[in-house]
Amino acid sequence: MSALNIKKGASSHSAYDLRDSHVEVEESHTLAVIVENEPGVLARVIGLFSGRGYNIDSLTVAEVDHTGHRSRITIVTRGTPAVIDQIEAQLSRMVPVHAVHDLTVEGPSVQRELALFKVAGKGDARIEALRLAEIFRAKVVDSTLESFIFEITGTPEKIDALAELLRPLGLRELARTGVAALSRGA
C-alpha cells in the first residue's frame, strides 16, 4: 500500500507540506480598500500583508469622507492570481473594511503618483536636467544656484523613467507618495 521510501532533505521531515512556491506568474494589482476611519485599521490591514507574507509595492491612505468616517487605502501588490484572490478575500472579511475593489481587473482605471526629485549640479548637467523635466512636464518647485526640486505627477512608470534619466545628472533625493487610483467612467 505505502511507498515507504523517504527522500533525503529537510522537507520530508518538516511538520508542514512544503509546496513549490511559484507555479504561476506574478501580476501587479492595484486594490482600493474602503475602511472605517478608526484607530488601528491601517495597522490591521498592513498586519494582514506582513502576517500572511503578501507584498506591498506601494500604499497610500487618507480620509476621504469625514462625516461618514471613511478612509481609502490604495495598495499596489504583487502575486499569482490565486494569491491576489486570497488577498482580496482576506481584506473583504475584515470587520472594519467596507469594500475592496481590484482596480486592475474591474476595468480601466486612472493611476497617479506624485514625486519630488532633488537634483544637484552645475553646468551642462543642470541644463540637461531642466530640459528633461520640461519634456516630462515636471514643475520646478524649488531652485538654488546648485539645485532644483522638480514636482511630477504621473503613472509610477513615468516616475521610474524620469528617475532613471535624472540619476546620472545628480539626483540626490526622491520622495514618492505612492499610487492613488480611481476606476474610469461614472
Added chain:
Amino acid sequence: MTRSMTGAKMVVQALKDQGVEVVFGYPGGAVLPIYDEIFLQNDIRHVLVRHEQGAIHMAEGYARSTGKVGVALVTSGPGATNAVTGLTDALMDSIPIVVLTGQVPTFMIGTDGFQEADTVGITRPCTKMNWLVKDSARLPETIHRAFHVARSGRPGPVLIDIPKDVQFAQAEYTGPERMKPDHYQPRVKGDIDAITRLVEMLETAERPVFYTGGGVINSGKGASQLLRELVDATGIPITSTLMGLGAYPASGKSWLGMLGMHGLYEANLAMHGCDLMIAVGARFDDRITGRVKDFSPNSTKVQIDIDPSSVNKVIRVDLPVIGDVGHVLEDVLKVWKARGRKVNKDGIARWWAQINDWKKINCLAYEPSKTTIKPQYALQRLEALTKGMDRYITTEVGQHQMWAAQFLGFEDPNRWMTSGGLGTMGYGLPASIGVQIAHPQALVINVAGEASWLMNMQEMGTAMQFRAPVKQFILNNERLGMVRQWQELLHGERYSQSWSESLPDFVKLAEAFGCKGIKCSDPKDLDDAILEMIRYDGPVIFDCLVEKHENCFPMIPSGKPHNEMLLSADAEAFKAGAALV
C-alpha cells in the same frame, strides 16, 4: 433608555444586557473599578482563575459547549499578554469570546507606565477585531458591537482595552436595543444558483463524500440536524475533521470516522478516491490534506463556508457556496427534495462496497496487553463506561488527543472541545472547567497527557474553589508522546528532550489541591478505577499509567498524500526507510 453612570458600571450593565451569566477573570490594578462593580451585584457570576491563559480557555470551553459567547476579564500588561495564547487559539478555531482588558489611564499611555503594554497592538493579529476605548461615552456601543462581531459570520475572539480613567469617568449608557445597525453583516444565505449546481452534482455523483468541519458546530444545533437529514436521506458517506466531531453522530450509518493525519483509513481513502467532495464548514487544513498536489486528485470539490477567504486558500475548489452552513444546507435540502430526491443509487452502493472493504483493514487495531494499560484500551473502557451519559469531553494536545478522537464516539455537537488549529497544550484542563461551569450537572472529562496537563495544572485550584467536579483523565506515558513518536519515525530514534522527568505524584498532588487522586496501572483494575472517578462527587485527577512507547496510527507522514497512510504494521518498514536519512 439612557442613564448616566461610570465606565466600570457600564461594563457590567452591558454584559448583563448581552445576557452574560459568567465571567472568567483575574483582577489587577487597571481593572479594579470594574471588579468593584462586580462586587456590588449578583447577576453575573465571576470565576476567579489562577492564570489569565486559563481564563481564556475557560471562556472558550464555555462558548463551545453552549454556543454562547464566552467572556473573560483581565488586567493590563501581563494580564493581557497572558491572554494571547488563548486569543490565538480561539481565532484559529473560530470560537466567539469577548475579552476585556484593563489599561493604564489614557494620560499615561505611551509612557511605559507600570503594567502598561500595547495590548491592542499585541493582540491585533490574534483577534477578529479589537478596540482601545479612550472615551467612556463610546464604551457601551463598543461592547455591544464586540458581542455582535464575536458571534456574527465566522465567529472569533474580540478584545476591548479599557484605560482605568475611562472606567472611572461618567457618561450616558446606551442599551443594545438602541444601537444603530452594524455595517458588519456577513452574508448567511448561499447563492441559489450555486446551490442548485451542488444538488445537480450530488444527484449524479458515483463516489461522493461529505467532508465536514467545525463550521457545522459553529453554525448551531440546527445545522447539525440538517446535515444529518441530508446525509441520511442521500446515503452519502461522511467524514469529519477533528473540529467537527459530533455534528453527525458516531453511531450514524454513514459515518466513516475522523479524517486527516491520524484519521481513519477508510475516511482518508474515501477522500482520496471520491469523485465529488462536499466540504461543509471545513477549511482544508494541512493536517487534513497531506501533500496538496496529490490531494483527492479525481474529485470535483464543492465548499460551503461562511468565510470567502477559506475558499481556494489551500485547495482549488470548483464550486464555492458562500454562506452560513445551516442556511445553505436548508436550501440544499429544499432544492434536492423539489427536484425529486435523486441520487446515483448504483454508484453509491458500489462506493459503499469499496468503503466497507477498506473498513476490513481495521485501522485502529493495536496489540492488546494483559499487563500494561494500552492508551487505546483506556479510552475504549472510558467510552464503554460513560456511553449514554450526559458527557462532555475536552482534551489537551498530542497522542491522547488523537486517540480520544479515534476511540470516543460523539453523538451530538458541542460535546467535544479540543484545540484544533493552534494545538495548545494546556487547553484541556481550563476548558473542562469552563464546560463544567456551563453544565454543572454533566460529566465533564478532560482526556489529557501528563505533559500537557502540567502546563495549566494551577487551574485545579479554580475547579476546587468553584466546585467544578471535572475529571482529569491523564494518560501518563512519562513522555511527550507525539514528539517521541515523530522522533522514532522521522528523526532516527533520537529522543531529544521528549521524556517527562521529575513528574509529581499525581495522587499526592490531588490531595494537595483537596480533591481526589486515583492511580491505575493494571488493566484489570481499570474499569473499577474509572467507575470510581465517575462516581466521585468532585474533581478527580486520574493518573492512568499507560504503555510508554505506543504510537498513534494510522498516520499520514506530513508531505505524504492520503493513500500513503501508515498503519501500525507498516511502522517498522517505514522506520527502516527513514533511518537511512
